Amino acid sequence: MKNIDVNDVIDNAIFNRFHWKVLFWCTLIIIFDGYDLVIYGVVLPILMDQWQLSPYVAGLLGSSALFGMMFGAMGFGMLSDRVGRKKVIIGCVMLFSVTTVINGLATTPWEFGALRFIAGLGIGGVMPNVVSLMSEYSPARRRSTLVALMFSGYAVGGMISAGLGIWIVPNFGWQIMFFLAGVPLLLLPLMLKYLPESVAFLMAQKRENEARHVLRQVAPLMDIRQEDVLEVPPTSNSKAPVLELFRDGRAMSTMMFWVAFFCCLLMVYALGSWLPKLMSSAGYALSSSLMFLMVLNVGAIIGAVGGGWLADRLSLRSVLVAFFMLASASLVALGYDNPMWVLYTLVGIAGATTIGSQILLYAYVAQYYPTSIRSTGLGWASGIGRNGAIVGPLVGGALLAMAMPHHLNFLALAVPGVIATVAIALVGRSGFGVEPKTTAVPAAAMRTTGS
Incomplete structure (x- = not known):
């Protein structure tokens, strides 16, 4: 039996299939996040004409999602400490995807703005938790690189939103752009299966067997036995x-x-x-x-x-x-x-x-x-x-x-x-x-x- 420092195992791990999996899913979630946030700028010209919006009202609608993001980042950040990052990330993806799809059915600016605010809660809530999860599982020598690669997904999502809008909005209407935001919902079963829970949360919840299973994937060459004691250094x-x-x-x-x-x-x-x-x-x-x-x-x-x-x-x-x-x-x-x-x-x-x-x-x-x-x-x-x-x-x-x-x-x-x-x-x-x-x-x- 030996004592194993959990942070040391993660920091010194060799980049492997597990890290690719975390990078892939976190980046994909950020891409969806970027798509949903940029979508307003894509449909704004059409909405102003269709609903006869004044620029002041249009600006307020644009800020509604950003208000939601501010509250979502604070609220869901604290919630993840209690229920875990994985549950909060999945919940936020469901929240902004479902709300954005419903947004395509809005018939008044006020319905639209309220739904954008709710979507903003999920968009803002998912960001800090995905960043934390990616940072937690990245080897120390590659941590900054991996987080930077993940963040590039935001711009990719914006590019996809703008690129699809060039073809879809003039030919099929702005609503389709919002309906496409439901794609992440189809991937939720795979996210539930492959997105790992925070090992720090597992340790805090005394779920050491699950933490041990995750660490074996993080460092497959390290002999982590059932009787080994996992330790997390105390932090102030x-x-x-x-x-x-x-x-x-x-x-x-x-x-x-x-x-x-x-x-x-x-x-x-x-x-x-x-x-x-x-x-x-x-x-x-x-x-x-x-x-x-x-x-x-x-x-x-x-x-x-x-x-x-x-x-x-x-x-x-x-x-x-x-x-x-x-x-x-x-x-x-x-x-x-x-x-x-x-x-x-x-x-x-x-x-x-x-x-x-x-x-x-x-x-x-x-x-x-x-x-x-x-x-x-x-x-x-x-x-x-x-x-x-x-x-x-x-x-x-x-x-x-x-x-x-x-x-x-x-x-x-x-x-x-x-x-x-x-x-x-x-x-x-x-x-x-x-x-x-x-x-x-x-x-x-x-x-x-x-x-």
Whole structure:
């Protein structure tokens, strides 16, 4: 009989079929998550015409799912500690899939908005739990890479949503896009069978036989016997108070991080919700307008990978400053007449430097704060940023309601990028906080995030 450290087994495991299985199912769930979230931007131009929506109401409908995401992330995150991550993930998939399917039957904007809010609860609830499950089972040396690969599923889901919308919406109506969200329901039996439960939860529930079975799959070459004792090192549950984020010269830098998160997510969700409508209002065909949304998500993947590679060789601050400057410049240029290939290039750059910047911001915050307050710093920065995500669709609706010239709409969306540029430039400067001592961080770590 021997004592076995559960975390040590997982950290030092050799990547095998079990890890591929976890990666596959977690990525697939994130793809469904991305599809359901981006779908509103795909159908928005049709809904505004069909229901005669004012831009203000359309913006409110766009934010309804984001409100749900905020509450879902908090509520289902706590629930998973009691009932397990697997049950919560399956429940969230059922919630956002069923609600999105029913959304296709909505006949009034208020029905639509209520259903989007409920779907948002599931969309927001599934994200932290899938990220936690993927992180828990990933070998330490590949953890950041695997989580980054999983996160790419969000952009893939957005691309699928936009790509299908180009063909389906003009020919068959917007409702079909929502009915297709029922596909995950067909895969629920396979998810129940192949998606593992958190081993930490199994240990906390004294279900050691199940935990032992999982660990044998994680490390099949390790001789784990029935009589061996599984151990989970004790962890401290204490959390540093929020006030620590403002001490030791960190006050200004903390505020600047919050400003940058807010502005970045405002741009990301304003574009995700309103880009097709803004382009169709400028005279582009619906299929071309939806293609812009797909290119935006393609750019997001390129920006995440390229930004992480650059951050390894330069610094996070310099890369973020450059990205936010490029984001503002590309958005301003989108407001003017250009050849189609130039417009697609500009949209791709906008996707790379807005969504890519969001990912890099998480890495910078994690690197800036001491370990003792790192999770507090990340939690509050992302919480403030979520408010920007909620405001984004509302801002887009307000701009459209003002009926301003096309180029002024994009000029207004570029302003948050300028503010974020200044904010990041002030992080860690002398007199504004202490610049963190950076260490070599793998490029994949730069690409890791959570929404």
